[in-house]
Amino acid sequence: xxxxxxxxxxxxxxxxxxxxxxxxxxxxxxxxxxxxxxxxxxxxxxxxxxxxxxxxxxxxxxxxxxxxxxxxxxxxxxxxxxxxxxxxxxxxxxxxxxxxxxxxxxxxxxxxxxxxxxxxxxxxxxxxxxxxxxxxxxxxxxxxxxxxxxxxxxxxxxxxxxxxxxxxxxxxxxxxxxxxxxxxxxxxxxxxxxxxxxxxxxxxxxxxxxxxxxxxxxxxxxxxxxxxxxxxxxxxxxxxxxxxxxxxxxxxxxxxxxxxxxxxxxxxxxxxxxxxxxxxxxxxxxxxxxxxxxxxxxxxxxxxxxxxxxxxxxxxxxxxxxxxxxxxxxxxxxxxxxxxxxxxxxxxxxxxxxxxxxxxxxxxxxxxxxxxxxxxxxxxxxxxxxxxxxxxxxxxxxxxxxxxxxxxxxxxxxxxxxxxxxxxxxxxxxxxxxxxxxxxxxxxxxxxxxxxxxxxxxxxxx
Amino acid sequence: xxxxxxxxxxxxxxxxxxxxxxxxxxxxxxxxxxxxxxxxxxxxxxxxxxxxxxxxxxxxxxxxxxxxxxxxxxxxxxxxxxxxxxxxxxxxxxxxxxxxxxxxxxxxxxxxxxxxxxxxxxxxxxxxxxxxxxxxxxxxxxxxxxxxxxxxxxxxxxxxxxxxxxxxxxxxxxxxxxxxxxxxxxxxxxxxxxxxxxxxxxxxxxxxxxxxxxxxxxxxxxxxxxxxxxxxxxxxxxxxxxxxxxxxxxxxxxxxxxxxxxxxxxxxxxxxxxxxxxxxxxxxxxxxxxxxxxxxxxxxxxxxxxxxxxxxxxxxxxxxxxxxxxxxxxxxxxxxxxxxxxxxxxxxxxxxxxxxxxxxxxxxxxxxxxxxxxxxxxxxxxxxxxxxxxxxxxxxxxxxxxxxxxxxxxxxxxxxxxxxxxxxxxxxxxxxxxxxxxxxxxxxxxxxxxxxxxxxxxxxxxxxxxxxxxxxxxxxxxxxxxxxxxxxxxxxxxxxxxxxxxxxxxxxxxxxxxxxxx
Numbered sequence: 001x002x003x004x005x006x007x008x009x010x011x012x013x014x015x016x017x018x019x020x021x022x023x024x025x026x027x028x029x030x031x032x033x034x035x036x037x038x039x040x041x042x043x044x045x046x047x048x049x050x051x052x053x054x055x056x057x058x059x060x061x062x063x064x065x066x067x068x069x070x071x072x073x074x075x076x077x078x079x080x081x082x083x084x085x086x087x088x089x090x091x092x093x094x095x096x097x098x099x100x101x102x103x104x105x106x107x108x109x110x111x112x113x114x115x116x117x118x119x120x121x122x123x124x125x126x127x128x129x130x131x132x133x134x135x136x137x138x139x140x141x142x143x144x145x146x147x148x149x150x151x152x153x154x155x156x157x158x159x160x161x162x163x164x165x166x167x168x169x170x171x172x173x174x175x176x177x178x179x180x181x182x183x184x185x186x187x188x189x190x191x192x193x194x195x196x197x198x199x200x201x202x203x204x205x206x207x208x209x210x211x212x213x214x215x216x217x218x219x220x221x222x223x224x225x226x227x228x229x230x231x232x233x234x235x236x237x238x239x240x241x242x243x244x245x246x247x248x249x250x251x252x253x254x255x256x257x258x259x260x261x262x263x264x265x266x267x268x269x270x271x272x273x274x275x276x277x278x279x280x281x282x283x284x285x286x287x288x289x290x291x292x293x294x295x296x297x298x299x300x301x302x303x304x305x306x307x308x309x310x311x312x313x314x315x316x317x318x319x320x321x322x323x324x325x326x327x328x329x330x331x332x333x334x335x336x337x338x339x340x341x342x343x344x345x346x347x348x349x350x351x352x353x354x355x356x357x358x359x360x361x362x363x364x365x366x367x368x369x370x371x372x373x374x375x376x377x378x379x380x381x382x383x384x385x386x387x388x389x390x391x392x393x394x395x396x397x398x399x400x401x402x403x404x405x406x407x408x409x410x411x412x413x414x415x416x417x418x419x420x421x422x423x424x425x426x427x428x429x430x431x432x433x434x435x436x437x438x439x440x441x442x443x444x445x446x447x448x449x450x451x452x453x454x455x456x457x458x459x460x461x462x
Numbered sequence: 463x464x465x466x467x468x469x470x471x472x473x474x475x476x477x478x479x480x481x482x483x484x485x486x487x488x489x490x491x492x493x494x495x496x497x498x499x500x501x502x503x504x505x506x507x508x509x510x511x512x513x514x515x516x517x518x519x520x521x522x523x524x525x526x527x528x529x530x531x532x533x534x535x536x537x538x539x540x541x542x543x544x545x546x547x548x549x550x551x552x553x554x555x556x557x558x559x560x561x562x563x564x565x566x567x568x569x570x571x572x573x574x575x576x577x578x579x580x581x582x583x584x585x586x587x588x589x590x591x592x593x594x595x596x597x598x599x600x601x602x603x604x605x606x607x608x609x610x611x612x613x614x615x616x617x618x619x620x621x622x623x624x625x626x627x628x629x630x631x632x633x634x635x636x637x638x639x640x641x642x643x644x645x646x647x648x649x650x651x652x653x654x655x656x657x658x659x660x661x662x663x664x665x666x667x668x669x670x671x672x673x674x675x676x677x678x679x680x681x682x683x684x685x686x687x688x689x690x691x692x693x694x695x696x697x698x699x700x701x702x703x704x705x706x707x708x709x710x711x712x713x714x715x716x717x718x719x720x721x722x723x724x725x726x727x728x729x730x731x732x733x734x735x736x737x738x739x740x741x742x743x744x745x746x747x748x749x750x751x752x753x754x755x756x757x758x759x760x761x762x763x764x765x766x767x768x769x770x771x772x773x774x775x776x777x778x779x780x781x782x783x784x785x786x787x788x789x790x791x792x793x794x795x796x797x798x799x800x801x802x803x804x805x806x807x808x809x810x811x812x813x814x815x816x817x818x819x820x821x822x823x824x825x826x827x828x829x830x831x832x833x834x835x836x837x838x839x840x841x842x843x844x845x846x847x848x849x850x851x852x853x854x855x856x857x858x859x860x861x862x863x864x865x866x867x868x869x870x871x872x873x874x875x876x877x878x879x880x881x882x883x884x885x886x887x888x889x890x891x892x893x894x895x896x897x898x899x900x901x902x903x904x905x906x907x908x909x910x911x912x913x914x915x916x917x918x919x920x921x922x923x924x925x926x927x928x929x930x931x932x933x934x935x936x937x938x939x940x941x942x943x944x945x946x947x948x949x950x951x952x953x954x955x956x957x958x959x960x961x962x963x964x965x966x967x968x969x970x971x972x973x974x975x976x977x978x979x980x
Contacts, residue, residue: 102769111863154782155779155781156782158778163785166633166735275629276625309565310561318614319557319558
């Protein structure tokens, strides 16, 4: 492309076409929950290309999924680096400086951003599909040729600290930090994605390491190119071949430490500087995402049985007794075993122990008594409809696929796991609860204002 | 750019008012124009976007009732009534029974009370439309007003003030505090969720009476979008005829109090960083031509959550001051995890604002000076032709992303009804190409100023910051890593001594725990 800025004609035309009929069928039993045709190919350097034509006329969601997140931060002092590096990816190259990169996206009227999770980092652009080649040009360039000054690197560290600070007044971030730190002893899930504050503050001194980080992880075999929208798979694949072919494979190999089994309950008290209702956060070690083993899907079903608005426990604590005003829980999909988490905001400080007791009792009931088949059917219906209804824009479909591409590298994983949900039996739920929702695998964090009485770490009650 | 830990992120969405997740789909038609519906005399007004190809159906049922209608001493009556209805039972069914029925459908009914209107949003897959419709109808037309639903809703609203706003979300606190000072003594002046004493004083009978008074046939706008059958709207209109007749007058809105110089409210609380919101009321809305001119200038200064804006580039990218800095020319609430504006929060009076996300406390005065100085520069010199052209081009495309699904399109369409203008997104396409840089700069001069501003600052050690600001002493930036860029260092010297026109009479410090009490 001679000059990607000369794309004034790239006006997106949001005319509205006919939705693929498959979408409406998605929630019915036996059908694929992700109903769109997925085109896959890969380059010789290992870069995977996934294209999903979607009814969003004139518009394409262009994602690059880097299968590296805070899970990969296995060296001491480097927590939060995957996220910090995500920020650096917006600092430009020799060909397209930061300002030029931004100007091109501005010209397109594009939405562009990125996010980092425990397991992956995703860069996403929503833009006119008529500008596809421009997008491929600037994206391939930064993934292959990122270049920033020490000065830029150091200033970006301030933005990351700012992000930490904006989150710091929210109790959920403090709870999340505390539960990971306590529940994990070896695995890198011990730290949150944004990292330990001490490491965030030290980031300006890590310029050299940032070059190493880029060299290790921003490699084609560790990435997936994902385009959803008004896009011709053949055209995109041809563009990808042209622009991403020079990207060299990496050599870095690493292993994340396995977390040894937890052998006894852990309890942590977090003092909160501002007056607040107390929060209760409970985590149980739980299995990694799988498209074949039934345990993780069974726990997802268990989470619905316990914490959805229709769940007896929710109705008891939130609606009838009104002891709690927020209650939710579940195990989010992770590449390695993570946590089945439960969070509750309790109305009265003196009722925290009671609420903990009620939650634990509900989990125990799941271990002892097989769940009613009719309730299980409602959960499965809810999960399928909920997923299907969420696929309402190209961006939403891309976000969903990106998560599954991270987990397995295969977009079909979403259909496989929903097929597993369909197969979950009352016995599967009971077995998973017996195996994972046990006291020895539990970490309990309470957060409260010191004036409401010390958060007594040993005060769990029934 | 953000760090996401999924379970926590999901939790954050729940930490404030339950906003129903918006889902929808693209309609079959090639335009966003609504389908005209012949309205029988006395029938509720409608806003319709049918699309037979969509498997989803969205309802947005909007009542002309907002927190501006809260009687003095009963602040929160509108929100509490809406929540008791939207998250409560029906005459036939308890809340639990309603929830049990909605659950297998993954359908939702949610209340979105705001300053001027209250919107009930329902989303369902068309497989369940019939059953869902009956529930939605009964929730709205035969609300249970169960004391348990009422108490639970009140606790939730109180928690939003006492726990969330005062303690656990400094960014939102800053914005709400700005609203408080900008509209002191005016119906916009209290949070849409109410005040602590107001909420505590409301009785169930008062909520029931408010429902009877404000939820009227002439006061409802029925929005529907998606794959609903043709007869549904007729049924809906017939059912809504059960509402009492009449069109309650909208509450009178006096002009906001005049601002003399920079009037600062410092909100004191333990906090690791300092959140700053700056603003001033403006006299235009989406109905006015000048709004579209000002839109270009606002976007240039700081389009929400983008990396284009001037403030974002000079404050975050160049100096690492914080996570983000943006500017707005109307009340703005981000919809969920998207970057786009939440529909159905229209206001007859609007304001300009700058949002400076938390900065390290030592840099707060510098950040305030830099933002105001930048605003002054724009007011004084305007945009260059190039800045104007690039911001206009950006907005012409970017604004099209604001309504990617039917539910959001419907919300925008209803907002346009409120403002009495053509569909906002269409008007952007009409007005922007006609604009000149001179018109934009004239609108900036006419509607914005950097002298008379309200400022809300949420910070620890607020009294010390007040004294520092009053001293007028230079407040240099402390870089996390010193910069070597000569251009920045030179400009920093000017910024650190930039004279803020602080009104020394009106500056005050308030503990966070005292805000929104009554």
